[in-house]
Structure formats: C-alpha cells, structure tokens
Amino acid sequence: MSKYKPISVAWEITLKCNMNCMHCGSTAGESRVNELTTKEALNLCEDLHKLNTKIVNLTGGEPILRKDWAEIGKKIRDLGMDLSLLSNGLALNEKIAAQLRTLDVYAMAISIDGGKPETHDFVRGVKGSFDRCMSGIELLKKENIPTTVITTVHKENIKELTLIRDKIVNKAKAWQLQIAAPIGRFPRNLVLSKEEYYSLALFIAATRKKYSSKELAVMGAHSIGYNSKFLKNTMVLPIWKGCQAGISTMAIQSNGGVKGCLSLPEKYVEGNIREKSLSDIWNSSSFASYTRNFKYSDLEGSCKDCKYGKKCRGGCSTMSAALNDKLHCDSYCLYMIEKEM
Amino acid sequence: MVKTMKKDKARIRSKIYNLGSNIGLEVNEIDNAKKTARTAIAFCVIAGIFAIIGLFSSRLEAVGLWYVGASIKDFGMLSNFL
Numbered sequence: 001m002s003k004y005k006p007i008s009v010a011w012e013i014t015l016k017c018n019m020n021c022m023h024c025g026s027t028a029g030e031s032r033v034n035e036l037t038t039k040e041a042l043n044l045c046e047d048l049h050k051l052n053t054k055i056v057n058l059t060g061g062e063p064i065l066r067k068d069w070a071e072i073g074k075k076i077r078d079l080g081m082d083l084s085l086l087s088n089g090l091a092l093n094e095k096i097a098a099q100l101r102t103l104d105v106y107a108m109a110i111s112i113d114g115g116k117p118e119t120h121d122f123v124r125g126v127k128g129s130f131d132r133c134m135s136g137i138e139l140l141k142k143e144n145i146p147t148t149v150i151t152t153v154h155k156e157n158i159k160e161l162t163l164i165r166d167k168i169v170n171k172a173k174a175w176q177l178q179i180a181a182p183i184g185r186f187p188r189n190l191v192l193s194k195e196e197y198y199s200l201a202l203f204i205a206a207t208r209k210k211y212s213s214k215e216l217a218v219m220g221a222h223s224i225g226y227n228s229k230f231l232k233n234t235m236v237l238p239i240w241k242g243c244q245a246g247i248s249t250m251a252i253q254s255n256g257g258v259k260g261c262l263s264l265p266e267k268y269v270e271g272n273i274r275e276k277s278l279s280d281i282w283n284s285s286s287f288a289s290y291t292r293n294f295k296y297s298d299l300e301g302s303c304k305d306c307k308y309g310k311k312c313r314g315g316c317s318t319m320s321a322a323l324n325d326k327l328h329c330d331s332y333c334l335y336m337i338e339k340e341m
Numbered sequence: 342m343v344k345t346m347k348k349d350k351a352r353i354r355s356k357i358y359n360l361g362s363n364i365g366l367e368v369n370e371i372d373n374a375k376k377t378a379r380t381a382i383a384f385c386v387i388a389g390i391f392a393i394i395g396l397f398s399s400r401l402e403a404v405g406l407w408y409v410g411a412s413i414k415d416f417g418m419l420s421n422f423l
Binding site: 084106107146147148158159161162173174195196198199200202203205206207209210213217228229230231232233236238239338341 | 352353356357360361363364365366370371373374375376380384387388412413414415
C-alpha cells in the first residue's frame with residue numbers, strides 16, 4: 001500500500017466541448033474514443049472513495065455536456081466527497097444551476113479570458129460567449145453557488161486583467177489566475193514572457209491587497225509564485241511544496257487513463273482503469289516516480305543547485321515538460337526571475 | 342559596495358514599477374504588492390502555522406495544486422490568516 005493518497009482528483013469526464021479555446025491543453029472538441037460508461041464512472045467514484053479522495057474536480061472538455069454528469073456528481077456527494085466543476089459556462093442555465101445547488105458543490109469554476117467581450121470571444125472561439133458566461137456568473141450568484149472565475153493568461157489577454165477584475169468584483173466569489181502552457185493547441189509564441197509572468201504575479205499580489213476576500217478572493221494557480229524575495233504571497237497558501245502529481249493529486253482521463261496531472265503529456269499516462277484497478281495503478285511503486293522518488297540531483301537546467309530546489313522540486317511539472325521536454329526545471333519562477341533582474 | 346547595493350535596489354524597484362505599469366497597475370497598487378519587513382515576518386509565521394496544520398490535515402496536502410479551481414471555501418478557512 002502506498003503512503004500517498006489522491007486527496008484531490010481531476011477527472012476529465014468527457015473531452016467533448018462546445019468551445020474552441022486557443023489555449024486548450026487537451027485539444028478538446030470531440031469526445032474521446034471509448035469514454036467511460038455511466039456504470040464505469042459510478043464504479044470509479046467508489047474506487048476514489050476507497051482511496052481516501054476528499055475532493056473530485058469534474059472537468060473536460062465541457063463536463064456539463066456529458067448527459068450523466070449530475071448522476072456522477074450525486075454519487076460523489078453521496079460517498080461524502082466534495083465536488084467541484086470546471087466549466088466554460090456556455091451551457092449554463094437555470095436547470096443546471098438548480099442541480100448544482102442540490103449537489104451543494106464546493107466550487108463551480110467558470111472561465112473568463114478577456115475583459116472585453118471581443119477578446120474573450122476570440123480566445124474561446126465562440127461569438128457572444130462573453131455575455132453568456134457573464135450571465136451564467138450572475139445566475140450562479142443568484143443561486144448562491146460558490147463560484148470561481150478562472151482566467152488563463154497569455155499574450156492576448158494579459159493587458160485586460162484590470163478590466164476583468166472590474167467586471168467580476170462582487171460577482172464571483174473567487175478568481176483563479178493561471179498561465180497558458182504551450183500544450184495542446186496553444187501556440188508557443190503566445191506564452192507569456194518571464195517578465196509578463198512577473199507582471200501577472202505582481203497583479204495578483206496587488207489585487208489581494210486591494211480587495212477583501214469577501215469582495216474578490218484572488219489567487220494564482222500552482223504555477224504562479226515560488227519564493228519571491230520582493231512580492232507578497234500569490235497562492236492560496238503561502239507554501240509551495242513542489243508538484244503534487246502522484247503525491248496528493250491524481251488525474252483521470254475520460255477513457256480511463258490515469259496520470260499524476262491532466263496537463264502532463266500522453267506519455268505520462270501510467271495505466272487504465274479498464275485494464276488494472278485504480279488502487280493498483282495508484283499504489284504501484286512506479287507510479288509518478290518523477291515526484292515520489294524525486295532527488296535533489298534530479299533538478300535540471302536553471303533549477304540545478306537552487307537553494308529552494310529540495311522543497312520546490314523544480315516547479316510545475318507541466319510547464320517544465322512543455323517548455324524543456326524535461327521535468328524539474330520550470331523557469332517560470334519568481335525567485336529565478338528576480339535573480340536575473 | 343554600499344553604493345552598488347543602493348544602485349541595485351533602485352534598479353530592481355524601477356523594474357518592478359515598469360512591470361506593474363505595463364499591465365495597468367497604479368503606483369500605490371504596486372507598492373501594496375511588495376513585501377515589507379513586517380509582511381515578510383508575518384509570512385514566515387503564517388507559513389509555520391500552516392506547516393503545523395498540514396501535519397494534522399490531509400486536505401491541506403493538496404493545496405498548491407489548485408489547477409482545477411480553488412473555492413471561496415478555501416478562503417473561508419484561510420482568509421483569517423492571509
């Protein structure tokens with residue numbers, strides 16, 4: 001039995017999507033071939049519960065497009081696990097809002113990727129989607145559902161962060177900012193430069209000070225932060241313990257593939273629940289060896305010999321793999337950027 | 342040496358202001374984003390508290406990989422400290 005527990009699980013329940021976002025790391029659109037059946041999905045909920053999972057995050061594609069999403073959600077809740085959904089917000093309506101209310105979701109995350117409607121629509125590939133997503137946020141507010149706005153930041157929208165902020169303050173409860181990684185269909189030339197990345201961290205730290213958590217609770221995702229000498233904390237917790245893929249988090253694809261993190265490349269799929277039990281995959285001594293068996297000497301590139309390397313382990317594995325085809329060398333690091341200033 | 346250090350500090354400060362103003366932040370917002378001696382000490386204390394809480398709460402182990410959407414409920418628990 002492994003000493004690790006998949007406390008937080010990201011589960012792509014379908015790859016089907018009604019948007020065509022330029023930064024989509026999963027290249028979502030059509031369903032995957034052979035996605036899990038309802039019966040398989042419900043069994044998977046029980047397997048997660050047995051592994052001591054505390055929170056299941058349903059994602060996609062667009063999770064709401066899967067017809068049985070609420071049935072899966074109910075099973076998760078009946079087993080006592082928290083449930084959150086990551087949606088693009090386009091298909092939200094009153095019926096879905098009522099279902100979310102009944103399920104008492106931990107968070108409903110909606111993506112807003114531009115401060116101007118035309119930017120959001122361009123990034124998301126659907127005309128009119130900004131207005132529909134903002135209406136969705138209003139609807140969730142009316143239903144008193146804990147709503148998180150997620151903004152994926154890149155060169156096309158970094159200058160509109162203050163505009164987005166003005167539009168969502170006192171509407172969404174929380175705002176998560178994350179950077180677009182050069183994975184899936186996202187063009188590499190639109191990835192933030194390191195200076196723009198630093199500006200983003202500065203923006204998060206400034207906004208946290210400007211608004212109380214009641215007005216707008218702002219946080220950078222796992223890939224924003226790390227040991228700044230000059231900036232206040234940008235993450236939920238003031239601690240970065242290194243990539244948690246395979247340590248406390250697990251990712252499941254809609255066809256049953258299992259990885260440490262959904263955003264890692266396909267080569268990191270380490271088993272399929274149709275061939276092996278989830279417990280056997282997770283508890284295998286070889287699962288996520290890149291994090292579980294990390295050694296200081298594994299640090300690569302500019303992270304080599306870093307004084308924070310033992311804890312940080314070279315930052316976000318996805319960014320590191322996407323940019324360098326190697327792990328443990330995510331150069332999008334505040335400490336490193338400050339050293340170069 | 343003191344002169345060089347002062348020069349470095351001024352250069353970094355001006356660089357940070359540039360990076361903030363590039364995305365529309367006002368000077369006072371940039372100032373508020375920066376660590377002060379007081380916030381740096383508070384930061385260490387809070388980090389220590391969370392490290393201790395983390396020993397007893399498995400849920401906190403997953404914090405740090407919120408790529409699928411943190412919730413206001415996390416802030417409900419944490420906002421008293423942050």
